Amino acid sequence: MKTFNYTITDPEGIHARPAGLLVKEVAKFAGKVTIEKAGREVDAKRIMGVMSLGAKNGETVTIKVEGEGEEQAAQDLEAFFKENL
Amino acid sequence: MLKFNGTSVFGGIAIGSLCIFQKKENKVERRQIEDAAQEVQRFEKAKETGISQLKELYDKALKDVGEAEAMIFEVHQMMMDDGDYVDSICNMITEEHVNAEYAVSQVRNRFAAMFEAMDDDYMRGRAADIRDISQRLIEILSGTQQAMDMFQEPVVIVAQDLAPSETVQFEKDKLLAIVTREGSANSHTAILARTMDIPALIQTDIELKPEYNGKKVIVDGFTGTVYVDPDAETLKVMEEKLAKCQEEKQLLQQLKGKEDVTADGRKIKLYANIGNPKDVESVLQNDARGIGLFRSEFLYLESSNFPTEEEQFQAYKTVAEKMEGKKVIIRTLDIGADKTVDYFGLEQEENPAMGYRAIRICLTQPEIFKTQLRALYRASAYGEIAIMFPMITSVEEVREIKGIVEEVKEELEKQEIPFKEVELGIMIETPAAAMVSDDLAKEVDFFSIGTNDLTQYTLAIDRQNAKLGHFYQPHHKAILRMIEMVVKNAHAAGIWAGICGELGADLELTETFVKMGVDELSVSPSMVLKVRKNIREAKAES
Numbered sequence: 001m002k003t004f005n006y007t008i009t010d011p012e013g014i015h016a017r018p019a020g021l022l023v024k025e026v027a028k029f030a031g032k033v034t035i036e037k038a039g040r041e042v043d044a045k046r047i048m049g050v051m052s053l054g055a056k057n058g059e060t061v062t063i064k065v066e067g068e069g070e071e072q073a074a075q076d077l078e079a080f081f082k083e084n085l
Numbered sequence: 086m087l088k089f090n091g092t093s094v095f096g097g098i099a100i101g102s103l104c105i106f107q108k109k110e111n112k113v114e115r116r117q118i119e120d121a122a123q124e125v126q127r128f129e130k131a132k133e134t135g136i137s138q139l140k141e142l143y144d145k146a147l148k149d150v151g152e153a154e155a156m157i158f159e160v161h162q163m164m165m166d167d168g169d170y171v172d173s174i175c176n177m178i179t180e181e182h183v184n185a186e187y188a189v190s191q192v193r194n195r196f197a198a199m200f201e202a203m204d205d206d207y208m209r210g211r212a213a214d215i216r217d218i219s220q221r222l223i224e225i226l227s228g229t230q231q232a233m234d235m236f237q238e239p240v241v242i243v244a245q246d247l248a249p250s251e252t253v254q255f256e257k258d259k260l261l262a263i264v265t266r267e268g269s270a271n272s273h274t275a276i277l278a279r280t281m282d283i284p285a286l287i288q289t290d291i292e293l294k295p296e297y298n299g300k301k302v303i304v305d306g307f308t309g310t311v312y313v314d315p316d317a318e319t320l321k322v323m324e325e326k327l328a329k330c331q332e333e334k335q336l337l338q339q340l341k342g343k344e345d346v347t348a349d350g351r352k353i354k355l356y357a358n359i360g361n362p363k364d365v366e367s368v369l370q371n372d373a374r375g376i377g378l379f380r381s382e383f384l385y386l387e388s389s390n391f392p393t394e395e396e397q398f399q400a401y402k403t404v405a406e407k408m409e410g411k412k413v414i415i416r417t418l419d420i421g422a423d424k425t426v427d428y429f430g431l432e433q434e435e436n437p438a439m440g441y442r443a444i445r446i447c448l449t450q451p452e453i454f455k456t457q458l459r460a461l462y463r464a465s466a467y468g469e470i471a472i473m474f475p476m477i478t479s480v481e482e483v484r485e486i487k488g489i490v491e492e493v494k495e496e497l498e499k500q501e502i503p504f505k506e507v508e509l510g511i512m513i514e515t516p517a518a519a520m521v522s523d524d525l526a527k528e529v530d531f532f533s534i535g536t537n538d539l540t541q542y543t544l545a546i547d548r549q550n551a552k553l554g555h556f557y558q559p560h561h562k563a564i565l566r567m568i569e570m571v572v573k574n575a576h577a578a579g580i581w582a583g584i585c586g587e588l589g590a591d592l593e594l595t596e597t598f599v600k601m602g603v604d605e606l607s608v609s610p611s612m613v614l615k616v617r618k619n620i621r622e623a624k625a626e627s
Contacts, residue, residue: 009399011399011403012207013205013207015207015208016157016160016211016214017153017156017157017160019160020156020159020160020163023163024163043168043169045168046167046168046169047160047163047164047167048164048167048169048170048196049167049169051200051208051211052199052200052203052208054203054204054205054208056205057399058395
């Protein structure tokens, strides 16, 4: 399992559009991806869950990636967060 | 004539006939079903139909309003296909043996309540998205879905509230304005109205009476007023307002993308003044070539304590990035005088305009100043930032500022935090600065003349005092001579000079300034295109 932390810098946080982009990005990876904020963990492949985190600018989330090719997937996702969130 | 009031989310004037948009009542009954597996299948099929309808809406929105706004329908597709949502519905059908419509309505309530309970306005607004997609599913399941009635003539839509899927189905050229009784400024409907460029009001106190249908209606998106059955006088006034509005829009269209160059070929930098990162949108809409004055006070005025370096950095970075490489001149804090905040602990002053304010606070309490400078330099890595300092009176002040700037840069270098070299400029807004502008020009990269304070100090006239109106001459020779002198001194030292005060947008003076050699005019976003028109008609050489 690969884990990384990310602090949201998008002023609007993970709102609907970025949540949609994120879910699409995660879907490219066959394994399991979760996002955790303040002790609550959701499946990153499910948009309602991702949106329900309500992650805002300045808040830190923890992303866990598990499954075949997790190394590369974690790297790609980290790049995605930096680029979009 | 009947008059109603609402909150405007997009300006403009619309005159046309009123159309009440009623949502179909959709009562969902609970029925027991025998074959749960078959009911789940019926739901899955409805879901597929729903998703393909949303795909069509996405394509339509893509064509009508562009990718950014169309994205919501892609998000709706994902929501409709979301594992949690779908599982909850299927489980309920299987476990309770209820009809799919009922299961959808129950799950809708649960998910909507979850979003409504969140402590974030934006996310609370997403409950509407859940209702929207669930409504679609219920209508497909119950066979009550109807194609939206198309209007023959352009209309003003009045509704309780509008879901994005409803708004986008209206034919663009058949829609004059949107008025809703509910709705929030954050709703997609509001965003769509903005992109469609039609007036939109929310939270309006108009009743949805069927007898209003087809009546003449005026929507004033500037004041947030709706007139039903307007009298002749109101109609005349509003028709004039509409004509003026259209004329301006036309002007805007014609001058967008055109260069800011005089009739005889001298280029002028035409920038805009802003006081909040939210204003960047109107800067870009009005096609300004940069930001000539970004007042940083909002960070301090909207806060209950000193804004942190990180907060400031985010704000500056956002603006720099949104301007995509265009110049952004940020003025360091200009607190004091008429702009005070409790946490600065400023004392009452006899004469605050001439008191402890702006750069005087920064040089007395350098820790406040340094926090802002660090944030500015950090943000410089993300665009074309320049920094300018207000209320300068002497060369010594400028040297002291530059010393502090050097300290900040050294600190950042040591911490290996990236930053770019930025242009440093000063406001010329005191007669003292104007008189020694030859010396000041050797110390900085640019001048920006703040005509509001310069006029008040030069004429010794307090502009807040209504009694002095008679004596107040904005075109006083003393001011114009000072501006000419400042520009000459700037050019002698090889730097540029601009005007960011109100006088810069004075259309009677555009040609005068151009002749004086002023290099830059920074005006409020709504004035940009009007000033551009004057620049293009002016001659720099007489």
